[in-house]
Amino acid sequence: MEQTPSCRVETALEILTGKWKPSILLELITHDTLRFSELKRHLPNITQKMLTAQLRELELNDIVHREIYQVVPPRVEYSLTDYGKTLIPVLHAINAWGEKHVDHLAQKEMLQETTASSASDSF
Amino acid sequence: MEQTPSCRVETALEILTGKWKPSILLELITHDTLRFSELKRHLPNITQKMLTAQLRELELNDIVHREIYQVVPPRVEYSLTDYGKTLIPVLHAINAWGEKHVDHLAQKEMLQETTASSASDSF
DNA sequence: CGGTATCCTCAAAGATACTG
DNA sequence: CAGTATCTTTGAGGATACCG
Numbered sequence: 001m002e003q004t005p006s007c008r009v010e011t012a013l014e015i016l017t018g019k020w021k022p023s024i025l026l027e028l029i030t031h032d033t034l035r036f037s038e039l040k041r042h043l044p045n046i047t048q049k050m051l052t053a054q055l056r057e058l059e060l061n062d063i064v065h066r067e068i069y070q071v072v073p074p075r076v077e078y079s080l081t082d083y084g085k086t087l088i089p090v091l092h093a094i095n096a097w098g099e100k101h102v103d104h105l106a107q108k109e110m111l112q113e114t115t116a117s118s119a120s121d122s123f
Numbered sequence: 124m125e126q127t128p129s130c131r132v133e134t135a136l137e138i139l140t141g142k143w144k145p146s147i148l149l150e151l152i153t154h155d156t157l158r159f160s161e162l163k164r165h166l167p168n169i170t171q172k173m174l175t176a177q178l179r180e181l182e183l184n185d186i187v188h189r190e191i192y193q194v195v196p197p198r199v200e201y202s203l204t205d206y207g208k209t210l211i212p213v214l215h216a217i218n219a220w221g222e223k224h225v226d227h228l229a230q231k232e233m234l235q236e237t238t239a240s241s242a243s244d245s246f
Numbered sequence: 247c248g249g250t251a252t253c254c255t256c257a258a259a260g261a262t263a264c265t266g
Numbered sequence: 267c268a269g270t271a272t273c274t275t276t277g278a279g280g281a282t283a284c285c286g
Contacts, residue, residue: 093213101135158248171250175250
């Protein structure tokens with residue numbers, strides 16, 4: 001319960017870090033609701049174990065809602081909670097900076113001509 | 124060079140993650156310029172090895188500038204580059220969300236009275 | 247003072263197999 | 267379909283000692 005700036009930044013970053021959490025969150029932002037298997041299809045390299053684990057952590061932090069339909073075969077849908085949606089502007093800021101940074105890195109590699117790159121996606 | 128949103132977010136997060144990078148960056152934001160030993164003093168639990176390693180990574184990404192004064196005893200000063208300063212708004216957004224989240228977590232633990240907490244620091 | 251060089255630990259992530 | 271259960275791997279981070 002320190003509440004120093006770095007405590008707050010680290011607390012926030014704990015939500016976002018985890019190898020797959022940014023991808024999962026971005027999928028849920030753009031698709032709104034996804035079943036477990038759909039999420040897995042969108043993230044081809046993730047294992048079931050990791051997908052489950054990361055989703056559980058996000059759920060524990062109230063970022064993600066897990067809706068279970070008691071049918072056969074089972075159907076489980078994931079979506080952002082309202083609280084989770086407050087993360088969107090943060091991800092947006094990170095995304096925007098990341099785009100600049102990828103360009104910045106590219107410029108370092110080839111210090112010659114600057115290929116004008118495309119404008120930012122909405123996300 | 125994929126340039127998908129999650130690629131960009133992950134690229135940006137690579138800069139910020141690392142156990143000590145947020146703290147180091149916040150120190151450099153608030154103090155402007157710090158010697159190696161001053162930085163170490165502000166971060167009591169970091170080892171020299173980790174401090175060096177994290178600073179080197181930040182330097183490689185053009186976030187931090189390392190100025191060496193050839194004197195005895197050696198003097199090395201660290202500061203944010205102009206490019207590194209573009210991270211400040213991002214850290215600010217993360218910090219602001221982190222503050223809300225610490226409150227959010229606190230509310231989950233004691234679901235009783237809401238102690239009105241202090242307003243946000245400048246950082 | 248401001249670092250390297252080694253060695254070690256442990257937890258996050260991956261591979262694989264099984265299940266209600 | 268949507269998960270567990272195990273086992274193994276990897277590498278970030280830490281402890282400690284030494285150096286220009």
